[in-house]
Amino acid sequence: MAFPGLIKSSVEAIEGELVYYIREKTGKWPKYQMEIHFHSDVTEGESQIARSILSQCIK
Numbered sequence: 001m002a003f004p005g006l007i008k009s010s011v012e013a014i015e016g017e018l019v020y021y022i023r024e025k026t027g028k029w030p031k032y033q034m035e036i037h038f039h040s041d042v043t044e045g046e047s048q049i050a051r052s053i054l055s056q057c058i059k
Contacts, residue, residue, distance in 0.1 A: 012037035015036070016036050016039060016042070017047050017049075017050035018053055018054060021050055022054065
C-alpha cells in the first residue's frame, strides 16, 4: 500500500482531493480516472498530502 497506516477512507479522501486539484489546475478531469470517492469530512492533513502529490507531479 502506498499509504501505510492510513485507513481506506483517508486514502480515498486524498485521491478525491488530488483529482479535484488536477481538475482545478487543468480544467479537465484525469483521462483515466474511472471513479472518484469524494469525502465531505476531508482533513487538512489529507488535503495537504494531495497538494504535495500534485506539486511533485507537476515539477
